Amino acid sequence: MTWLRKVFELNPAGLNWPRAVVFLDAGLVPVFVFGAIGHEVYLISALFGLLFAALADPGGGYGHRALSIARFALIGAGVTALAFGVGSGAWGWLVLVAFVVTLAAGLAATLGVHGLVDALLLNLWFVVAAGFEFSIHDEGRITSHVWAQVLSWTGGAALWITVAYLWWLARGRTDQGQPISEIPGDASRRKLTRPLVLFSVIRAVVIAGTVALAFGLDLPYGSWIPIAAMIAMKPSLEQAALTGAQRLVGALIGAGVAALLLWVPASEHGPKLFAVQRGLEVVALVLLMHGAGIRFWNYTLYSAAIAAGVLILVDLPQPSGNAAEGYRVLWTLCGVGISLIVLLLAGRLAKHTARTPSRPT
Numbered sequence: 001m002t003w004l005r006k007v008f009e010l011n012p013a014g015l016n017w018p019r020a021v022v023f024l025d026a027g028l029v030p031v032f033v034f035g036a037i038g039h040e041v042y043l044i045s046a047l048f049g050l051l052f053a054a055l056a057d058p059g060g061g062y063g064h065r066a067l068s069i070a071r072f073a074l075i076g077a078g079v080t081a082l083a084f085g086v087g088s089g090a091w092g093w094l095v096l097v098a099f100v101v102t103l104a105a106g107l108a109a110t111l112g113v114h115g116l117v118d119a120l121l122l123n124l125w126f127v128v129a130a131g132f133e134f135s136i137h138d139e140g141r142i143t144s145h146v147w148a149q150v151l152s153w154t155g156g157a158a159l160w161i162t163v164a165y166l167w168w169l170a171r172g173r174t175d176q177g178q179p180i181s182e183i184p185g186d187a188s189r190r191k192l193t194r195p196l197v198l199f200s201v202i203r204a205v206v207i208a209g210t211v212a213l214a215f216g217l218d219l220p221y222g223s224w225i226p227i228a229a230m231i232a233m234k235p236s237l238e239q240a241a242l243t244g245a246q247r248l249v250g251a252l253i254g255a256g257v258a259a260l261l262l263w264v265p266a267s268e269h270g271p272k273l274f275a276v277q278r279g280l281e282v283v284a285l286v287l288l289m290h291g292a293g294i295r296f297w298n299y300t301l302y303s304a305a306i307a308a309g310v311l312i313l314v315d316l317p318q319p320s321g322n323a324a325e326g327y328r329v330l331w332t333l334c335g336v337g338i339s340l341i342v343l344l345l346a347g348r349l350a351k352h353t354a355r356t357p358s359r360p361t
Contacts, residue, residue, distance in 0.1 A: 076154075080129055
């Protein structure tokens, strides 16, 4: 019961509905645009570009904010091109690129805590985008151009820059703090220490290994293994166990919600199917909006909202069967389990090394 209370423990100070409404207002733009032109396959890139640009917003003067978000968007555009470029190719290249991207993201801790957060967001987006491209490439009937995905990501980030500008004007052109104040804003440089390098390498090996497992064996919806492993990979085993449990319970709830909602269009055809799909896109956006509002209120419920929203967006271009949600929950469990096992082994090895007396030189 104590563990369960920790999983669902609420932080009242972390509830932020104004932030969620701002994200909803901005998110309606790409939903309308891509629904109107009939290219919903690019919607997920635009929404992630919007959401992650908001998370990377450092606050302060508008000029500083715009420059920082633009730099983040430019690096994200490169990551997007890389993910969609190798996602449809040989899985060996995908494993190699995943290792390099994850290692670089871990070493970004030298840029400060905020720089590390930005790098981890782009690292997560790489795995999501590569998994999405891998799945639609196998489908065959869906056309996805790398340049269009990059443009969609960049457009989502540019939309947040526009929202930040309007927000700045409405507040009388005064400086403001980070829109998402719970994310650390420390940008002071850190030294590249041996423990930092070691943890970054271990993390990169784990993510590359789970990518090899997911894409090398061509597991259905296998990208959820490295995604879950990445989220659960924390420096502290106790912290990793709690985060992994919250991620797993959230995935179970989100998958159940998505399964119920995705049953609706399964029996529809023609114009009614089109209307139902557009409605589900709005429902997915509302779920993501709730995720933006409750991210620091409770991580389990945040994971449920994000999982349900992403599952709906991923499923709409290529409807899957009822077993899809079960696969995703199973792979989430595997990803969390792999991270916990690696952290446990690394912790025991560190303790054994500390107890071993050093030889005189």
